[in-house]
Structures are given as structure tokens and as C-alpha cells.
Amino acid sequence: MKFGVVIFPGSNCDYDTYYALKNVFKQKTTFLWHKEHDLKNVDCVILPGGFSYGDYLRSGSIAAFSPLMQEVKEFALRGGLVLGICNGFQILLELGLLPGAMLRNEKLKFLCQFIHIRVENNKTPFSHQAKKGQILKVPIAHFDGNYFASPETILEIKKNSQIVFRYSDAKGQLNEEANVNGSAESIAGLINKAGNVLGMMPHPERASEVLLGSEDGRIIFESIIAKLS
Amino acid sequence: MIDKKIIEEHNLTLEEYEKIVQLIGREPNITELGIFSLMWSEHCSYKSSKIHLKKLPVTGKNVVQGPGENAGIIDIGDGLVAVFKIESHNHPSYIEPYQGAATGIGGILRDIFTMGARPIALLDSLRFGPLSKPKNKSIMEGVVSGIAGYGNSIGVPTVGGDIYFNDCYSRNPLVNVFALGIAEKNKIFYAKAEGIGNPVLYVGSKTGRDGIHGATMASAEFDQDSEKKRPNVQVGDPFKEKLLVEACLEVMAKDIIVGIQDMGAAGLTCSTSEMAANSGAGIEINLDLVPQREEGMTPYEMMLSESQERMLIVAKKDKVEEVQQIFSKWDLDAVTIGQVTEGGRLKVRFEGKIVVDLPVDAIINLCPVYKRESKIPSYLKSETIIKPFPSPENYSKTLLKLLSSATIAEKEWVYRQYDHTVQVNTAFLPGADASLLRIKNSKKALALTLDGNSLYSYLDPRTGGKIAVAEACRNLACVGARPVGVTNCLNFGNPEKPEIMWQFKEVVEGIAQACSAFNIPVTGGNVSFYNDTEGISIYPSPVLGVVGIVDDVSRAVSPGFKKAGDSVILLGENKEELGCSEYLKCVFNMEKGIPPQIDLKEEKRIQEFCLETISMSLIESAHDISEGGLSISLAECSLLSPLKIGFSLAIQDDMRLDALLFGETQSRIVVSSSNQKVKKLLNLAKKRKVKATVLGKTGGDRIIIYHSNKKIIDIPVNEAYKAWKEAIPDIFQVK
Secondary structure (H helix, E strand, O other), X not given: OEEEEEEOOOEOOHHHHHHHHHHHOOOEEEEEEOOOOOOOOOOEEEEOOEOHHHHOOOOOOOHHHOOHHHHHXXXXXXXXXXXXXXXXXXXXXXXXXXXXXXXXXXXXXXXXXXXXXXXXXXXXXXXXXXXXXXXXXXXXXXXXXXXXXXXXXXXXXXXOOOEEEEEEOOOOOOOOOOOOOOOHHHEEEEEOOOOXXXXXXOOHHXXXXXXXXXXXXXXXXXXXXHHHO | OOOXXXXXXXXXXXXXXXXXXXXXXXXXXXXXXXXXXXXXXXXXXXXXXXXXXXOXXXXXXXXXXXXXXXXXXXXXXXXXXXXXXXEEOHHXXXXXXXXXXXXXXXXXXXXXXXXXOXXXXXXXXXXXXXXXXXXXXXXXXXXXXXXXXXXXXXXXXXXXXXXXXXXXXOOOOEEEEEEEEEEEHHHOOOOOOOOOOOEEEEEEOOEOOOOOOHHHHOOOOEOHHHHHHHHHOOOOOHHHHHHHHHHHHHHHOOOOEEEEEEOOOOHHHHHXXXXXXXXXXXXXXXXHHOOEOOOOOOHHHHHHOOOOOEEEEEEOHHHHHHHHHHHHHOOOEEEEXXXXXXXXXXXEEEOOEEEEEEEHHHHHOOOOOOOOOOOOOOHHHHHOOOOOOOOOOOHHHHHHHHHOOOOOOOOHHHHOXXXXXXXXXXXXXXXXXXXXXXXXXXXXXEEEEEEXXXXXXXXXXXXHHHHHHHHHHHHHHHHXXXXXXXXEEEEOOOOOOHHHHHHHHHHHXXXXXXXXXXXXXXXXXXXXXXXXXXXEEOOOEEEEEEEEEEXXXXXXXXXXXXXXXXXXXXXXXXXXXXXXXXHHHHHHOOOOOOOOOOOHHHHHHHHHHHHHHHHOOOOOEEEEOOOOHHHHHHHHHHHOOOOOOOEEEEEOOOXXXXXXXXXOOOOOEEEEEOHHHHHHHHHHHHHOOOOEEEEEEEOOOEEEEEEOOEEEEEEEHHHHHHHHHHHHHHHOOOO
16 A cells, blocks of 8 residues: 655645655655656555645645646546645636635634534545544634535535534534634535545645654545545 | 946945955946845845854754754754744735745755755744734734744744734844754755856746845834835745655655755855855856746846745756656656856856856855944833832732743644644644754653743843743753754844844854853854834844754653652742842733843753653653743643643742742752652752752642731642633633
């Protein structure tokens, strides 16, 4: 089993994700360079957080045109596991692997803080080790995390149980205050219909060690590892 | 022809001009004059501060690099070094807050990775005018967004810092940015131009007309027209710099370059002449080869441009291609624009002609050094006297008022905009006494803090300097870190005014005494003079950045109370000192009096004791007493407690009650301890000759303080939390 972490110019959580996989979860992990056309036979591709190409245009929009993304798309269509974290989620939306788009946070400020998410769907390769309704404490750090989709799309993703995580309070209640960035349906994590491509705004790699204030992010990596072994 | 007017426009005196003529044996041309105006500016030459800075202790067994390089370097063990520095970006941030602050971050980060270190932390010390004025609010909003915009994008966490508000910063805000990186001890790079014939490469962004005269701008007072200097402020591109960081570190991992220098203030001029001067060599460059963003630039403009995100590299002769390959991988220009030469001259070609031919020694080392006149300021006589004032009727209300004063109130509104968790090292969130970053693959952590109370320095500069060092070190002691190195940013008014020079001299003396007493070296820093607008100077504002080491990160201590029923213990002695307090300012609108005095030996004893109790796991929490005094510090222990645990305590000392509650007497720390450990702690205190007083217990959901069996403060924790937490968001009208 091998993980691949893609490096785009401007990625800045590439090393963090690599560190978590390699040092915390002791997994074989390799970097994948955006200019190449080689997925190096990995079993799970992770698009890390950051500001790919500076995000001067729409977040993630240029990275979606990187040479490697052709392979990532094909890999996803073949059923390969793809996880997009933060900027990676934005890129998955731009790639069309996930529906919808990201707007600026409702209050128009960058938000870096620990928040809570509630597991809505625990039947995915990324969440099957969690209980349905489990609350996870994980950090966010983004400017464009306000998920948006047309009413038809929202209906569709709800019908297909594509919402994997929702922003909630510590007790699991959904409310305006807990939905810090103003996302439609409090969506924090979204999976594709086929169930192999997950995008999430919170950073599980920043919540995989007690020292960093939470270990709740581990469950996502542990789910993937269990699924692949 | 160079005439008097041109010389003045370049901020040089006639005497300085004559010295230039004498040094180079002829009249300089306009480009050469521009070069001297930059490198002999106060900002680049330290001509007014040099003689005083000599007093600072700069050596120590862990010092790998002291002042004079891009950044200071301290050995932190296990083959690693910490590379750190603080810089000011005050003037640009006033004219154009977003870009001023953003390029400040870009500049300080280049200082760090230029030396081969990957930047892992940013902190900033900000000073604004009161937020009751809309202009100050918009400056603060712009500065915070600028820091966030650059730091978040490049992926270096902004983990802490401090913010003060005072009217003296209304026309002259301070933006001091600190960065720290980690490098392998045997892989440090310097600004060297060694090896005659080695190629000089220009890498990074293209050169434009932005930032021309930035360093000179930073070396003059501002007037009504300062807004017009807006085009002098550079525009930052954090994405480009992120690519530069990665490309430079990749190049440095191989044995293919000789030296490297960033192009910060004074751009091409500074990097070429400094690299040459450092190695006793010369450099020749051809401006026609410099990647340019605009057409028709003159040599003068190119040499003086402060376009951001550029570096100069001296490569090994046969490795140019390898260097270029790495930069091209990261989509960056890397162009050979010249070579290292013999003879110590800076030669610049443009369209086939030599347009600059100067001895680098004259540019870098022979700038005149001034021993400027100094005089005790006349304001001290009147301002240090406090007229009688009444005691408050309701201490609970006063405490709430202080908790919601901008300087004391919670700063989450600010740090939530900064990515402070990227790089997965952040062990303490912002708001603790010091920022704490684990060192990967080790038990150790680095603790970082910035500190400086300018009102203290205004009314007793020497004490202000001492306290800035002492308090920063106390912050470190509270988390369990031993200080290992200091960097300082000294923000002052116009040094040509004798009263300002006196403030400077005294503050430096205070810093030197404290650093010597604590035995910590100053490894560099920055002096920012001319913080005056329309003749009004800021308070003398030293900002101290201190780096400490925690040997075992699992033992580090945070300020919040941990559980109900613990004993709360005050380390140190209460004294009746209300001068320069936040209380006087906030309640009586008085910025007067003599600041609290400090006995450095006693201070050191308290800090050592705190460290000892932490290493023995005797305490659960520790918090330093500073602005707002004992009662604010105690309240903060509740507010910073994850469970918002209240307390019920009694204080006994016989003095004015407001002084006891809100006075800012130094050398005091509030700790909490599990009951079974209290006795051991008190015995140890006795042995170490530290005064330790048990004040009472944590618990409940109220903040309660008794004095002489009378309840003088009683507030629900929730109410205090609201006052403290919502003060700043309320000002900016968001929640």
C-alpha cells in the first residue's frame, strides 16, 4: 500500500500530510510532482492544502490544469481513492470530480481555528472507522471554504448521501455559529457519487497527534489504511 | 551634475557628500550617488546607532552567528540551529497597510531562508493608535490582512506576537515582524562572493520601478505629503516567494553555490556590494542581462529598485546549469548577470558602458559613524509625577473595564486570520505566554515571544529596556523554556533630536544590562529611527524577541488553570507601583508616573524557580503578571483555562487596593499546583529564597477576590470572558 502526495507550486501542506502519513501512521508515502504524468503506482492520491499557483485566480482553478491531473482524473474514474484537503478540495471541485464551488468565507476573513465536524456518512472508505454522528475536533485554515451548489445539486448530493462531514458545535448540533464559513448545508466534507473521491476543508493531518491539540483527524487516515489493507 | 538640491533629495548631508568625493577621488554620477544614498542611509548603515549597539552582549557558547549577517544563529543541539531575526516595516505600513505589512513578512522570511533555514514561525509586534479613530482601525485591518495574506499563502505559521494601542502610533504605526527557521548546523549559507570568476546569478522576480528609495524613505521623518510616497511601497507576491524558498533550499541541499544574498532594502545595490565587501572581492554586473518587468529603465532605477522576491547567488563556476535547472523546475528566472572580480570594486555595465565603478569598501564600511548629541528630555520632569487620584468604588467593574481595553482584550480576532497551525509544529495556540513549536523527531520545543512596553520606555527608558528583556524571558519561563538568544527591533524617533538620542542610549543600556544579567546573547536585530510624523515622535519602542528551548515538550506549561481545587500561588512580591500602568491609562486617562522598577537578580531568581518547578512537574499552570497587574493575570488564568475554571482567592498586603490589584510590579508569576505538591513547592521556594504565597483555590464559575475578609471582586467567569473576548470584534463589528 502506498500513498502519493501531490506537490503543486504553492502547496504548503504537502510536507505536513507526508509527515503524518510517514511518521505518524508509518505508511509508504511518496511525493508526486505536478508537472509529471506519473502516479508512481500509488493506491491513494492526496491533494494537499496550500495556495496552488498563489490562488490569485479562483482557488484551485489553475492547479486543475496541471499535467498530473489528467492521471489523477483517470485514476479516480477507475475507482482509485483520492482525498483533497482544503486547497485539494477546491482543486477537486475545479476538476469536476466533485460538484459545486467554493465562495469566500461568509464573513470575508481568513479563518484558522479548531472547529467540530459531525460524521454524516460512515460508509465511505474515508470514514468507515467512525461512528455515524461522531464529533471530530479538527482545525480549519482557509479563506474560500464557503461551499456552494445549485438547489438541484444540493438535492442530488443529499439523496446520494454524499455529505460526509458537516460543521457542528461540540455537541453535534448544527447551527449558524458552528457553520463558521457559511457553507450550504454546513458541508465540510463531500464525496463523489461513486464513493472514492473525498474533498474536505478541515485538516486531518493537523489533528493526528495529541501534541497538536487533537487526534480526531486520525480516524480519516486510519479508515483509508484499513480500507486499503 | 550633482548639485546641493540633488544631494539633499538623496537625504545625504553636504559633509557626507564631500566624504564620498574624497573616498572615490572624483564626483559620483547620479547612479553612484543613488547607491551611496541607500547604503549610507540610517536604515542600511546604522550610522547613528552603531556606537551604542556595541554595548549589547553578542557572544555565548551557543552563538553560531551574531549581529551583522542576514539573521542571528543559535545552536539548539542535535545538529540543528535556529536562525532568527526581527525587522520593522513601519513607514510602508502606514502609507499602504496591506502591502507594507505583507512585504515586511516577505523580507524577513528571505533573511531566514537566505541562510539555508526553512522558516517555521512568524510572530509580529504591532502598535497602532486607539481604535476609536476610524483611520487607526483601517490601518490595523490592512496590516493584519497583509500579514495574513502573505504568511498564510507561503505556509509559514504566524504563531504569536503582541499588540499595543497608544495615540503616539496614530500617525506612525509599528509593524515589527519576527521570523525563525531551522537549519542543519553544517549547512548554513552566507552572503559571500568568493572565487574570482565565479558567476553571479540573479534569481526570482523581474525588476520593476517599485520601491525605489524605500530605504531612504525609512530614514526620514514623515510630513503631510507622506501619502504621496505610496508608489515607494513595494507589492508582494507570496506565491513567487514560496517558489523561491523551495528552489533556494533545493539548490542549497547540493554543493553547487558559494554564497547567496536576498535583495531586500536597496535591492541590487545592497546585495552586490555587501557580498563583495564580505569577501574582500569585487563584483561586476551587466544590467542589460537583468530580467526586467518594465521598459526603458535607467541604471539608477534598476540599482535602486526594491522589487520583491529576488535573490543574488554566487554559483560555482561549473555548476551554473545545475542551479538553473532547479530554478526552472520551479518556473523561476536564474540568469547570470556578472561575476566575482578581483580588486574590491563594484562595476556596473549598461548598454556597453560602465555606469558605476566604486570601491565596495567605501559603500559598505566607510560610511561615517555619528556620536550624536543626547540630552535628558524635558518632559520627564512633569510626566513622571502623578497627581492624586481616587480609588474606584467598584473593583469588579474596573476589572471588567481593563479586560475589555484593547491592549488587554483577547486578540483572537487577529490571530484567527493567521494560519497558525500549518507545518504541524504548533503545540500552544496563540494567546499563551509564549508560542511553542515542537522540533520534529525530538523531545525538544522552541518557545518564542515578543515583548516591549513603550510607555515604560517613554518615562524611564533604561528601566523600559530592562523590563522588555525581563518580561520576554519571564514569558518563556512560564512555559518552561530557557532563553538562548535575543533579537531586538528598536523603534525610535528622529535620532538627530538629542532627546530621542538620549532615549535610545538609555534603552540600549537597559537591554544590555538585562541581557548580561540573564546571560543571553543578542544575535542581531534592527534599528528603526525617524518614526516621526509632522515632528511628533513615537514613544521609544524597543521590541524584544527572545527564543527559548524546552527540553521536554511534554512538560511544557500553559497559562490556563487546569482543574478545580488546585492551589493558586503567587511567586514574587507585591509593591505599590501604579506608574505607567494600563489601569491609570484606561481608568483615568493618565499616561504618567514612573514605571515599576526591576531588580534583575530577583527577576532571575523567580524565573529560575519557575523553570525548576516545571522541570519537577510541580505546577499545572503558570502565567506572568504584566499589563493590568495581579487581578488581570489571575482572571486570564481562568479565561485561558479550557474549562473556564473560576477561583476564590484572598490577598493580604497592606497598600492601596488598586495598586495591589492593578499595579504592574515586575518579577511576579501566578502558578497553580495540585494540592499534594504544594508543600514541596513551598519548601523549594524557601530554599531558593523566592517569596511564594498561597492565595486560595481554583474552582467554581466566578472570579472572586477577598481582601481583609471583604469580597472586593466577584464576577461570573462568563461575564469576564464576554468582556475580554468580544471587545475587539465589537470594535470591528463582527463576531
